Amino acid sequence: MMLSDISSLSSDEDDQEPLRRLPRRIRFICNRENPFDLHDNDFKKRFRLNKTTVMNLLHLIGHTLEPRTHRNKSLDARCQIVITLRFYATGGFLELIGDCMHIHKSNICRVIRRVTCQIAQLSRHHIKMPHNNQELMAIKQGFFNIAGFPWVIGALDCTHVNMPMLNCIETEKDISACDSGYPCKPHLLSPVLNPINASQEAYNTAHIATRNTVERFFGVLKRRFPCLRNGLRLKLDTTVKVIVACGVLHNICKEQDDDIENYFEEIENEEEDNFTFNEPNDNNNVNYSLRNALIATVFAR
Known part of the structure; x- marks a missing residue:
């Protein structure tokens, strides 16, 4: 290559614009x-x-x-x-x-x-049924002290958590005093839909007062954690875990005496659904045997 060619090449390279580097992005980290x-x-x-x-x-x-x-x-x-x-x-x-x-x-x-x-x-440590007879008897005594309703180890109800992107789901626990939306069973005592005597009225009065604990629990839970009332815009798996986590935190607060019922002026009961389970006219079968025995003995008037 001749010297003139090299000179020409050099001048062409000098005429080209140098490569421009993009400015480095500056990260702004706010003080929290x-x-x-x-x-x-x-x-x-x-x-x-x-x-x-x-x-x-x-x-x-x-x-x-x-x-x-x-x-x-x-x-x-x-x-x-x-x-x-x-x-x-x-x-x-x-x-x-x-x-x-x-x-x-x-x-x-x-x-x-x-x-x-x-x-x-943490649910395995903070959401659990009684482990022994001593714990079981203490729970029975606690429910009995409310309104004189015997043998109860838990109250059953459901509550709805709004999920704007999916269907509503309901959370419930397998326990033993329920509202009229559940069928009466030997282990699941529902109220009498159409009481006809004083004994049945007394049974219903005690039943309502005893089962009110679970309605009030849902009211307290949703008042403490309004995300359960306002709705969860999360994936289904995360939503289920949020519900469980709120239950865990509620029980931890009870253990720590971190009370919220006195913090707010009023904790309302959870609104009930209008659904009722239709009882057959003949309720003398085995599903109603325990309820009938309670009415005839404990609540007899």
Whole structure:
């Protein structure tokens, strides 16, 4: 190659514009407020649990939530728990919760799913039936003290959790005093639909007072965690875990004396459905034997 050709090549390269590099993206990381700096009443209004209960929860599951690194102000376990509790306490859109805490919606979604899963796994320790005769007798005595209804170990009812993207689902427990939406069985005592004497009236009065515990429980649960009342815009699997997690937290609060019934002026009972189970005219079969025996002996007038 001749010298003139090399000179020409060099001049052509000089005429070309240099490659431009895109400017480096600058990450803005907002400072997050510490919710534990709030006054105790303000903290409980926002998260529905007091600070002591939250710290006890942190002790139970915090080790499973800690990030691997604390670079870029990653969310620690305590922050993840209060984010999830804030969602339970509002049921609001994830964007709104993220805006309040200066966290992106995608991170909020992941945090809620992760923390909810860990809380729900505590159900084996905090949602359980009695294990021995001593516990069983204590529960029976507790129900009997309400209105003199014997042999009851639990109350059965259902409540609906609104899922805007899916059909409603209902949560219920297999226990032994139920409303008229359930059939009467030897282990499942329903009220008398059309009482005809004083004994049946007395049975119904005691039955209603005894079963009111489960209606009030649903009222307390939805008042403490309004996400169950307002609706859950989550995947079905996560929604089920949220319901279980709220039950776990309710029982933990009972164990910690973290009461919410006195915190709000009134806790309403859960509204009943209008559905009733049609009883046959002849209720002398085995399904009604225990109920008839109770009416004829314990509630005889």
